[in-house]
Amino acid sequence: MTLDLFLQHLSNGISLGSLYALIAIGYTMVYGVLRLINFAHGDIFMMATYFAFFGIVTFRIPWFITFPLVLVLTAALGMTVEAVAYRPIREAPKISILISAIGASFFLENLTIVLFGGVPKPFPAPTLFTDVVQVGTVAIQKLTFYIPIVTVLSLLALLYLINKTKTGMAMRAVSMDQETARVMGININHTIAFTFGLGSFLAAVGGIMWGMKFPQIQPLMGVIPGLKCFIAAVIGGIGNIGGAVIGGFILGIGEIMLVAFLPNLTGYRDAFAFVLLILILLSKPTGILGEKTAEKV
């Protein structure tokens, strides 16, 4: 393999990893406050791409207005899912909450099929992003560079929000100890809803860029990325935002490299994440950055 080709794979891996990271953060934040896999997260991500499609194609709103709208709408959707599927049974056995989460996920997918049809639609990517530039001998889409940049900027904003603002502090408090947080006067419901909103917002950022990179959208497009990003969050150490980012990159780069170096295994690409998950759960169940917690007996 030539260096050029390797660099091309690497840049692809980095931009795929960035997308995984953005979605993985949503899983990890929700897990932090609720100790729960938000099974519907992948579908919220999918909905974001549809919102963008309708904004630009159906309503002919310019992309620079559509995209911010999409972010807000998706955040609202995330909060709605929380209010309908999670909040009413927050105190129920975990197995019930998980089932409700799976139900919400299937509901969103099937509703999308009914409302928008099961046929893939082309994502209206502005050419500004999809133009190809020549780097040495290889042609790379501009997007490949924009994606990591947007990811880093979103991440910095998120870290600021979590570490420096009052809402962020409330989120951290709730994820550490819900009871104590309640006693300290933190509104648990608002904080959890906000966490869902924030996670969905980032999923929408990822979704828009995903749509531009893989410009075909369909109702089940969120399932596999959703599962993979949850796995990324687990690999990095669930509940830990830095971990989710690391896990996203490991998964994204690993996947691209697997296909690049071992083309015979291309068919197994989607199994890669699961194999990695099982290996990490066996060797270090708390993930790379996760902390060990002993169960109280």
Place this chain on the structure above:
Amino acid sequence: MSLLKLEDITMWFGGVAALKNFNLELTPGEIVGLIGPNGAGKTTVFNIITGVYKPSRGQVFFKDQEITGMRPDLITKAGIARTFQNIRLFKGLSVLENVLIANHLHLKANYLTAILKLPGYWKEERMMREKSLALLERVGLADQRDELASALPYGLQRRLEIARALATNPQLLLLDEPAAGMNPKEADDLTEFIKEIQQEFDLTIFLIEHHMDVVLNISQRIFVLDYGMTIAKGKPEEVQNNPRVIEAYLGVDENVED
């Protein structure tokens, strides 16, 4: 001969030592108390003995065999049974089932024999039932045998937990705050009950307790823990008058108890 021996046990959680250089030896037939303020590391001692935690350092011996960090079910099989601070009954199952489950470890029939309900299995099942019913009769829960464990009043739940532990045929019984949440009358009854079963089942008992009357009345020896360190040990009256104990524990006992 010692029944249980803990040698130089240290347990770290993150950067905190929950237990430091803890030593203990129990001789058969004793009742020994373990006291100390909340967070002193008492339950950690139990968790290390029963294999729930593996100590960072040190060794545990039961009947001169090392059991450090062994699987909890094997330790129970070896003859150590316990109750839990926050009552961990099988809440959705009946009182009888709770006790029957504790007999399972002695079952010889394999699962195929059990599914096919071969005579060998039936015989064992009948014996388990007889034994469990006798045990429930003994602890005064025979009438409630078909009730859900969660439907029992609090005091009876504690009693059922002890019965369940007894059903594993232990030689050493670990009781984690058996009198917690009981009024003085109930605590007195429980003290009598523990003394009786100790005789009847030929047990060695090691118990954690906050009710000072219970501990002082029942124990032949007492260990006092504070911040993971043994600050005193000895006969009840010795411990009672130890200034360090009074300072660390007895003086604030009633306020910190929950």
Place this chain on the structure above:
Amino acid sequence: MAAQKNNYRILTIVSLLLLLVFIGFAENHLDLYIVRILNVCAIYAILGMSMNLINGFTGLFSLGHAGFMAVGAYTTALLTIPPAIKAQIFYLAPLIKPLDQMNLPFPVALFVGGLLAAVVGGLIAAPTLRLKGDYLAIATLGFAEIIRVVFTNTQTITNGALGLKGIPALTNLWWSFGAAAFTLVVLLSLINSSYGRALKAIREDEIAAESMGIHLAKHKTLSFVIGAFFAGIGGGLLGNLLGTIDPKMFSFTFTFNILLIIVLGGMGSFSGSIISAFIVTIANEYLRFLDESIKVGMRSVVFSALLMFVVLFYRHGLMGANEFSWERLFGNKVYQKTLGRWTKRPRKGGYAG
């Protein structure tokens, strides 16, 4: 009391006889479409019961069921398709020896399918046992996906994405209802034994169960292996009913449908799973008009909404953790208010409500 029990026993025997007569009648006289639905009902009952053993009785939230079914379905199909047809299906790459010439009787093939699924269940159980809750869920889901990806890529064994066609239609009502009855009897016997109590103890409180001397890994594996065995048999029956299978069929959606059945029927109730398998399957057919008259996919919207509705408002499902019994039926308030008025009340219902 004794007479009462005797009456109920007679009632049970009569019901079983009626069922046999019905199956005999249905098999020969009913519309093929209806027979097919009844077959699916029984197969889903098997799948539901087997998943309930793992999820409802042992409390392990496993989402790998589709993987076990796939193993059973492929094995049974490969062992029952005649060699001549195999040569036709595997046109991209030939089927490996000795599978290409093998042709076993249906029950043997089903049993082998169950056994292989059980082996896979044991293999999956080993590394995932230490995991709890959603970690277990995602890991088992991952395993099922891995099985599916592997089946898509092993062209010379599974025919890859093309799937298997021309599977002989050996599944009939005798086989499907017989297998369902067999599953019920075995699972009930297991759950009412000391081993079953140990499984329920694990569901109730793992730490307490372990400290009562229950070997967690051994019992969880037992649950996985037996559950996978029956899932494999269910898968085999389904493959030989439908005639074609492919890896896509065994995606997470399939597991979801079975999950819906056990949640609706009640986690921890085999009879609940059976009743709910019939309700869900028949409703699925009945609601076909939604897809036809409104829009494709509407049925699935209704089903996912139903699952959420059950979990949100009706968490214990139809049966909770109880099994069907005549006492329960006749003690039921609804029954007493309606039919009970005209029949002599058998006995004051101890289980009413």
